[in-house]
Each structure stands twice: as structure tokens, then as C-alpha cells.
Amino acid sequence: MVDSDKRHVKDFALWKAAKPQELYWVSPWGKGRPGWHIECSTISSTMFGSQLDIHTGGIDLAFPHHENEIAQCEVYHQCEQWGNYFLHSGHLLIKGNQEKMSKSLKNYITIKDFLTKNSADEFRMFCLRSNYRSAIEFGDDTMNDAKNLLQAISSFISDANAYMKGQLVCDPIKEDILWEMLANTKANVKAAFADDFDTSRAVAAIMDLIHHGNRQLKAVTKEGGSPRSPVVYGTMLSYIEDFFNTVGISLGNRQVVPENKNLAMLSSVIDELVSFRVKVRNYALAMPGATEAMQVEGTILTKETKQEEKETRQQLLLEREPLLQACDNLRRDLAAFGINIKDRGTTSTWEVVDQRREEQRTETGS
Secondary structure (H helix, E strand, O other), rough: OOOOOOOOOOOOOOOOEEOOOOOOOOOOOOOOOOOOHHHHHHHHHHHHOOOHHHHHHEEEHHHHHHHHHHHHHHHHHHOOOEEEEEEEEEOOEEOOOEEEEOOOOOOOHHHHOOOOOEEEEEHHHHHHOOOOOOOOEOOHHHHHHHHHHHHHHHHHHHHHHHHOOHHHHHHOOOOOHHHHHHHHHHHHHHHHHHOOOHHHHHHHHHHHHHHHHHHOOOOOOOOOOOOOOOHHHHHHHHHHHHHHHOOOOOOOOOOOOOOOHHHHHHHHHHHHHHHHHHHHHHHHHOOHHHHHHHHHOOOOOOHHHHHHHHHHHHHHHHHHHHHHHHOOOOOOOHOOOEEEEEEOOOOOEEEEHHHHHHHHHHHHOO
């Protein structure tokens, strides 16, 4: 048994006696300062009154800190239940080390340093992929997994929007399957959150919906295409975006400069630039249909005429080659800034990609 000067093992200090050269206040109990538990009880009571709905904190605070808070507040407020729910979160661990990330252990990463390599949304996704009560390892692998998920979501949203606009030509969509998948996803997400906020299971359900949506968004080369089904994809996107907005993740895949007030204008500028490139590219690829026109009119082409037309086309290709090269160069130059242009027949779409992730994929050959 541990030696203690407590009258009872469950006793704790409401007022701590001042140590030499320590900040103190004068009180009826002598010079000192409030105990640690009193600080939190006072702040909670000042901000939220006599009762809390949800109280959170690390798993190591369950006892004695939260136990003592409850004892103090229920006596002070004369209530039988001060806090309705206590949610205790697991620790953030450095990968390969079972010690929690802590300022006192000097094994922590500042927010400023973290944001030089990662975004706030990436960290939120990193947290969502584990249960809040579980310890979670922080490392390059786990952060890259979170980035990959966000990129997959962003890419699906981009392709789905292109499909709804008629820019992505697909085989007939099996709407009944997607409507059923959407209904199942909503039920699974609701059940996951009802089961002690199981965010990992909820995110997995969303990603499964995206997987099924992607399977039907396979572009085909034929022109025209089948009748489109934009309503089901619009409903899916609305649900997915609402879900991630609720958990604090913004899915603005065109967020070129974080926290830039001119993002909307910048996005419009890129739209215009890509639109101009499409016009130039289509002009460079277009060849005059002289042969077809002459055949319709009943004109018989001689061997010499066909040869002249072939030479004319070849000459046009040579003359327009610099235009196609300029279009390719523009796509390459924009890719260096994380703007990825996708050519889809006679149209093009664009999205912002994570440059660090692409570099890592190149280095690993994936």
C-alpha cells in the first residue's frame, strides 16, 4: 500500500498550499491556489451552468480527474447527475513508440509544423478512420492512407460532376443498384454513429458507395452514348458532401490555395483557361471532311485527287502540330501546380491533386 498523508484514500485537494516562490492567492485556508480538478469544474460551470450533456477528455483523465470533477460539481450544484455522458478518447501515439504524444515527453509535433506537410482535412480523415476510444498511431503511412482516401473521394466527385454535365460518356447506368446502395449506405452510417460514434465504420460505408458509383462511371470512346442518369449521381453527391461537411471535412477539390478569399474567382479563371485549351485542341484535331462531302454530291474522286487530299491533310497536321504541343505543354505546366486536366474526347475537365502524394506514388512506382 502506498504511504499517504490523506485521511482517506479517496480524498483530493480543493486548495493546494503554495510552494516556495510559487504564485499564490490568500484564502481562509492559507496561501495557495485552486486544485487541478477545481480549475476544470469552475470553467465548466462558468461556461455551461449546472449541467453538462457531453464531457470529453483523454482516457487517462477518467480517474481521478473526471471522478473528482463529478464529486465537486454535484455537491456544489446540488444535483444527482452533473454530466450525462463522458467520452474518453484514446491517445495519439508516434508510430513504433507506445508512449503518447505529449509536450512533457518532447515527442510532439506542433500544428504549425504539421500544416507544412499536411492539411487539416487530412488530419480529420486520419482521426475518423479509428474509433475515438482507441489509441491511434501517427506516421507517414497512416497520413498517406488518409490523403489517398480524400483524393479518391475528390476524384469521384469530379467524375460524377463530369458525367452529370454530359462531359463523361458512359454505358447505361444501373440506377436500381445505385439507389439501393445509397439507401443501404444511409442506414449503415446511421447505425455506425449510433454504435458509440463508430466513425471508421461510417467512412467505410461511404467509401463502399463511392466504389460502386465509380464502377459505373467507366468512360467509353464512342460518341453520343446512352441516356444519362444524373439524378441518382446528384443525390449520391449531395449525401456524401453533407456527410463530410458534418464531420468538418470540406470536399472542395479545387481548393488551390487554402484559406484564400479569392478561391471562387481563381476557380473561374481555371475554368476559362481549360475551356480555351479545349477550343484550341479541337481546332487542331479537326480535319476537313472534303472526301465525304464530294461523295455525297455524287462526285467520283480520282486517284490523283485522293492523293492530293491526303497530302493536304498531312500538311494541316504538320501546321497544327505546334497547337497540340502547346496544349500538352499547358497541361504539363498546370500539373506542376497540382491542377490535373483530363481530356475526354472533345471536352476536358480538371481537378486539384495532392502533389506530394503524386510524387510519393512516382517514387514507389505505384
